[in-house]
Amino acid sequence: MKNIVLIILGILIISAGVVFALNNNTKANSDNTTNKNILVAYFSATGTTKRIAQNLAKATGGDLYEIKPLKTYTNADLNWHDNNSRTSVEMNDPKSRPEIVTGDLSIENYDTIYLGFPIWWGTAPKVVHTFLEKYNFSGKKIIIFATSGSSGLGNTANNLKQSVSKTATIIEGDVLNSNPSVENLKQWVKKF
Numbered sequence: 001m002k003n004i005v006l007i008i009l010g011i012l013i014i015s016a017g018v019v020f021a022l023n024n025n026t027k028a029n030s031d032n033t034t035n036k037n038i039l040v041a042y043f044s045a046t047g048t049t050k051r052i053a054q055n056l057a058k059a060t061g062g063d064l065y066e067i068k069p070l071k072t073y074t075n076a077d078l079n080w081h082d083n084n085s086r087t088s089v090e091m092n093d094p095k096s097r098p099e100i101v102t103g104d105l106s107i108e109n110y111d112t113i114y115l116g117f118p119i120w121w122g123t124a125p126k127v128v129h130t131f132l133e134k135y136n137f138s139g140k141k142i143i144i145f146a147t148s149g150s151s152g153l154g155n156t157a158n159n160l161k162q163s164v165s166k167t168a169t170i171i172e173g174d175v176l177n178s179n180p181s182v183e184n185l186k187q188w189v190k191k192f
């Protein structure tokens, strides 16, 4: 009799262990699935913002997407000392929306979008507005980050709000000029 009780007790303990392990596994899987809802989209003319975006995708487990202008910016285009350079002309024109390459991005797959770019003349480059106006960001959470020579985000978030539906939330992230590591970025994303 004593043996039977011990066997039944043993079976119960093993079953409880199996149920616990299965539950934990499901949780780990669902955490991974959540990360699949994250997109790190960026525009970078000279590679600085690109590096941060790559690390941020690693830190979040999100997908990485480059916003590519149809016509790449040359060094002459990027010359802010020249009032007639392409960027000077674009940034002086509130209506400017330089064309971007579109194709394989399914924005409906994502809930949270980290959106990165260089600061140009104190705000986001116009191609970022083109990107926001090209896709439907209704109900999405958009966290902006940037790199710059020294400027902060200033009025960038408010400027970008004009290019998305009222149901999209634009959250001001940071200018990340210290080239943060993947580990640093894992801490940084906890803010949002």
Ligand SMILES: Cc1cc2nc3c(=O)[nH]c(=O)nc-3n(C[C@H](O)[C@H](O)[C@H](O)COP(=O)(O)O)c2cc1C
Pocket (backbone or CB within 6 Å): 043, 044, 045, 046, 047, 048, 049, 050, 078, 079, 080, 087, 088, 117, 118, 119, 120, 121, 122, 123, 147, 148, 149, 150, 151, 152
């Ligand atoms: C046209 C243009 C305008 C810029 N305007 C500013 C600015 O207003 N403030 C600032 O701190 N840096 C400014 N910068 C510097 C860039 O923000 C900085 O170099 C950035 O890290 C470049 O990022 P990228 O390599 O991803 O393109 C400007 C650069 C360019 C090309």
